[in-house]
Structures are given as C-alpha cells and as structure tokens.
Amino acid sequence: MTNYKQVVYQSQLNHKSKLVLRRRTRKRFNPRIFIDRTIKTTAIISLLFTGFTGVGATGFWGMEIATSSHYWQQQKKTCLGIMLVSFSGFLGSALIGAGFSIQRDKF
Template identity: 85%
Template structure:
C-alpha cells in the first residue's frame, strides 16, 4: 500500500500541498511533419529497392551467360525495369522534398 499513489482531484488540494498534478498534452497531427517523413521514407525505400534489384539483375546476367537461357534474360529485364521504376521514384520524391523545402524557406 505504500507504493501506490493516491489520486486527489485538483479541487481538494490546497495551495500549500506539495502534490503537483501534470496535465497530459495531446500531440496534434502536423501535416508538414507527416509529409516530410513520408517523402524521406519513400526516398530511402526506393534507393534500397534499386540496390536489391541491381543485385538481382547482376545475378540474372551471370546466370544468362553461364546457361545461355532465355529464362534468365527475361528475369534480367524484369530486374532492370524494377530498378528503373524505383530509381525514378527516388528522383521524384527527392524533387518533391526539395520543392517543399524551397517553398518553406521562401526563396
């Protein structure tokens, strides 16, 4: 019973009491912070995916040379297409992020 704190309504506290009640502040939704974090996450994920697709394309290229198979050539083209799409996603998110930061700085 000594470890439990008693909750006392603020109206029952006198001014000389040492008990201090803190108000919990509610965090507000800030669309700017949300947009910045979304753009940053998109840029990081698209760069990572570009790297992984590049490794996949390199592996498929090696298998295509070793086996002379059309199967690996199709996989290589798919990986290269994914690389192109994800890298363009990175460039787009970087451009959007830069334009928003320029608008905020009012150049």
C-alpha cells in the first residue's frame, strides 16, 4: 500500500477499537533549498577564509618589517591575493543569493 508520496509507518488501534494508520511522507529533493543552502555555506566559508588570510597577511607583513626578507614579502602578497579572491567569492555568492531571493519574491 505504498505510492510515490506516502509510506505506511505504523498501525495502531485507538481506544475505540478503530484501526489508525499513521503515515510518514517521504522528503523530496528540493533544488531551491539545496541551492540556497549552498550559497549561504559558500558565503560563510569565503568570509571566514578572508578573515584568516587577512590575519596571515598581517603576520607576514610584521615578519617582513622585522627581518627585511623578500620571502615574507612574497608570502604576504600571496595571502593578500587569496584574501582578494575569497572576498570576491563572498560578494559573488551574496549577489547570487540576493538575485534568487528577489526572483522568488517576484519584485
């Protein structure tokens, strides 16, 4: 007695001796929820990564000043580049999320 939407979960007798069927509906894959969660996760991860690489770039900048070495300057520039890319990812995911939100609301 199953169809594509519902599955018989449990059968019981209630206090009036009637058979009661409890049904549990199957969860369907909803692409909108998946896309929304993916965009939110991407925004959060890219923002955190931006912060961590910013801290790293600040540390390398301090080491560059203290030692006057070109190695720390290269590391600082690498961190700043990664920070720029991850912040761009944050802005892009926020823009896409806002676009989907406006499209759903049909402004």
